[in-house]
Amino acid sequence: MDCMVQRVTALVPAHDEERSLPDTLASLRAQTPPPDRVIVIADRCTDRTAAVAAAAGVEVVTTVDNTDRKAGALDQALGPLLPVTTDDDLVLVVDADSALVPGFLAAAVTRLADDPGIGAVGGVFTGRDGGGLVGALQRNEYARYAREVGRRRGEARVLTGTATLFRTRVLREVADARGRTLPGRPGAVYDPAALTEDNEITLAIRTLGHRTVSPRECVVVTEVMTTWSDLWRQRLRWQRGALENLRAYGLTRVTAPYALRQAAMYAGIVAVALFLLATTLFAARGDLGPPRGPWLVITVLFVVERVVTVRRRGVWAMLLAAPVVVEFGYDLVQQAVFLRAAVDLLARRAAGWHHGVAPVPAEA
Incomplete structure (x- = not known):
């Protein structure tokens, strides 16, 4: 044969x-x-x-x-x-x-x-x-x-x-x-x-x-x-596309984990907003100082997690992750993208396709 x-x-x-x-x-x-x-x-x-x-x-x-x-x-x-x-x-x-x-x-x-x-x-x-x-x-x-x-x-x-x-x-x-x-x-x-x-x-x-x-x-x-x-236009397309795909497929055994992750992500956005609001209120009252006690431990663990998870990329990647505030700002941009995608979907606004301008390729 x-x-x-x-x-x-x-x-x-x-x-x-x-x-x-x-x-x-x-x-x-x-x-x-x-x-x-x-x-x-x-x-x-x-x-x-x-x-x-x-x-x-x-x-x-x-x-x-x-x-x-x-x-x-x-x-x-x-x-x-x-x-x-x-x-x-x-x-x-x-x-x-x-x-x-x-x-x-x-x-x-x-x-x-x-x-x-x-x-x-x-x-x-x-x-x-x-x-x-x-x-x-x-x-x-x-x-x-x-x-x-x-x-x-x-x-x-x-x-x-x-x-x-x-x-x-x-x-x-x-x-x-x-x-x-x-x-x-x-x-x-x-x-x-x-x-x-x-x-x-x-x-x-x-x-x-x-x-x-x-x-x-x-x-x-x-x-x-x-x-x-x-980056904004690319990620807006990604998130809008993900939401539209879930709508097209409906809630099934396959899509349920995807839907749960989306729900958790949007819940996380609410949690971050509440955290920022509380931080602003404490700062306005003069109650905001350096982290101490359990908050200090949580802060240290968070910094370690951010650094360790990019260690394979080398020293410069870890140095970028260590201050936390830079990557936190990046996360806020992405959260703004997620919110905009949800609003656009609910408002039935037309979605666009974005093709970024590629840089001159480097060695793979």
Whole structure:
């Protein structure tokens, strides 16, 4: 009996990514083994993205009249691809502003081979250098997220859009379930109505009974937002998308943990607001002094936690975390984003898509 040959096809959706694309393609070539096919999806590009991809010797697909952002671009490529693949084949989706570390693909393929219950393997992302203070704060945030994923033994609550390896048969299941058990257009893999297609495809795969993981070996280096305004718009889209996805799926066994985390997060915002109010009132009365007794112990433990959770990033990351007040300000910005997303959703305001300007790529 002939053995079935497993093939890996890498899809790289790209919108005006001529600067970062070479780094992404180089990281794919550095995998052992590399993908069998690499297809760059040039989506509404006004720069030399398609020419850069062609010069690198990979296939180029140009989208036609795509109005559905990244989801629409991926659907246009997956439409003709899935019918000519086998159930054993795999599809790797990689953002054109991200680079896989060597060993990413081998580790992801092995994880899928070892556990048939896993439907997709996502990356654990870290941020590129640059971006000043706002970039450094994002890198600390990503380091803590990676640590959290590791403590969950790689369970991925969201398959990052930066890089994820899918079983082809699972993508076909998703397409077949659209319009019936899953929201979205029948026959489409990605739901173009979703602002955060990575979060939505995760919910789709888990709703169909498959697990999603992010092994620590599957590291991907991605861009960071370099300005506060870019960060605000990016995070507003992320949070608005997460809330809209929960609304689209409703309360189910799969979505209940996501809904509980959202509820806890908004409760935390209320708690922080009350803390700031109490601190202001005590300060106005002159009762606010250095922390002492139990408060001193709690303060010290909090500082230690902030420093320890970013120690893998080195001394500068720990020094940024130690004063606490800087990262607390960053958290307040994010909480403001969460509140704005909830208000916009309740007010039915139109949501926008933001694509940050990528910095010149650094070495992965």
